[in-house]
Amino acid sequence: xxxxxxxxxxxxxxxxxxxxxxxxxxxxxxxxxxxxxxxxxxxxxxxxxxxxxxxxxxxxxxxxxxxxxxxxxxxxxxxxxxxxxxxxxxxxxxxxxxxxxxxxxxxxxxxxxxxxxxxxxxxxxxxxxxxxx
Amino acid sequence: xxxxxxxxxxxxxxxxxxxxxxxxxxxxxxxxxxxxxxxxxxxxxxxxxxxxxxxxxxxxxxxxxxxxxxxxxxxxxxxxxxxxxxxxxx
Numbered sequence: 001x002x003x004x005x006x007x008x009x010x011x012x013x014x015x016x017x018x019x020x021x022x023x024x025x026x027x028x029x030x031x032x033x034x035x036x037x038x039x040x041x042x043x044x045x046x047x048x049x050x051x052x053x054x055x056x057x058x059x060x061x062x063x064x065x066x067x068x069x070x071x072x073x074x075x076x077x078x079x080x081x082x083x084x085x086x087x088x089x090x091x092x093x094x095x096x097x098x099x100x101x102x103x104x105x106x107x108x109x110x111x112x113x114x115x116x117x118x119x120x121x122x123x124x125x126x127x128x129x130x131x132x133x
Numbered sequence: 134x135x136x137x138x139x140x141x142x143x144x145x146x147x148x149x150x151x152x153x154x155x156x157x158x159x160x161x162x163x164x165x166x167x168x169x170x171x172x173x174x175x176x177x178x179x180x181x182x183x184x185x186x187x188x189x190x191x192x193x194x195x196x197x198x199x200x201x202x203x204x205x206x207x208x209x210x211x212x213x214x215x216x217x218x219x220x221x222x223x
Binding site for chain 1: 158189215
């Protein structure tokens with residue numbers, strides 16, 4: 001069957017990218033590069049694995065059983081949850097790591113410490129304090 | 134379902150378990166606190182994917198519902214830990 005071959009290929013690609021995420025998490029030298037490996041690769045791999053499960057559900061539904069449609073629809077919602085939450089969490093972790101003072105590996109100059117990146121409220125408060133003084 | 138795809142899903146689950154073990158090594162070894170959080174986030178995503186695989190292997194939809202709820206709760210916990218590291222107000 002052509003469906004089985006496509007399901008096997010999608011599973012293999014997804015597992016390969018998840019394995020790359022694990023290896024990159026061990027081998028990279030820095031918080032930001034580890035975040036790069038650990039978030040992007042797992043998101044990409046989970047897209048393929050969920051796609052294989054959706055295809056399996058559609059195949060079961062096509063062959064006459066109504067359980068397959070429920071499996072496919074619930075997997076679509078799980079995939080949407082992963083796609084919405086995973087990059088947002090990675091962004092929050094990167095911002096927290098930068099603001100807690102972790103420098104990139106081998107970095108000498110940190111350009112993000114200029115006044116452009118700090119939020120507007122703190123900048124306004126500093127200006128008010130300067131005016132009072 | 135488990136008869137035709139059983140060995141394939143066993144291999145997939147064992148490989149994902151290997152990834153989780155690598156992330157646990159990073160959580161134990163990590164020199165700073167954000168390293169450990171990166172490892173925990175990776176473990177969360179791999180656990181979600183393996184729950185989807187379990188649901189397909191045993192033909193039970195309840196595992197995939199658990200995966201949806203786990204994804205949303207792990208997102209909230211990651212945001213709270215990042216906010217705590219950042220040192221701002223809640």
